[in-house]
Amino acid sequence: MNVRLIAAERELFSGEADALYARGVEGWFGILPGHAPAAFALEDAPLRIVTGAGERTFRVKAGVVQVRRDGVVVLADEVSEIG
Numbered sequence: 001m002n003v004r005l006i007a008a009e010r011e012l013f014s015g016e017a018d019a020l021y022a023r024g025v026e027g028w029f030g031i032l033p034g035h036a037p038a039a040f041a042l043e044d045a046p047l048r049i050v051t052g053a054g055e056r057t058f059r060v061k062a063g064v065v066q067v068r069r070d071g072v073v074v075l076a077d078e079v080s081e082i083g
Contacts, residue, residue: 001033002071003049005058007079012058019050020072022065031067040065046082047074057082 003020005013020031023045042063049056063076 001031001035003074004071005047005049005074005079006076008077012079012081013049013056015051017049017051017072020048020065020074021050022047022060022074024065031065031072035067035072037069038067040067042074042076 001017003013003015003017004011018033022029022040023043024040025043029040042060042065044061047058047060049058059080059082060074060076061078063074063079066073066075
């Protein structure tokens, strides 16, 4: 699935992913290819993107995840890569 991670100032990730894991206001959730369209409000917490090349972890503050038929878009006020 195509994933875009966009902070207020720039795009930090854009590409194919096997999974995305994050914490929303109702708890932890995962998104896999074929997930139904949905929207989630994010808590200030780590967000993991799993790709064929490995895993990348980002710290996300005040964001939303939108799952669409053509991919996943994460919009956040602040994002920084961890590790």
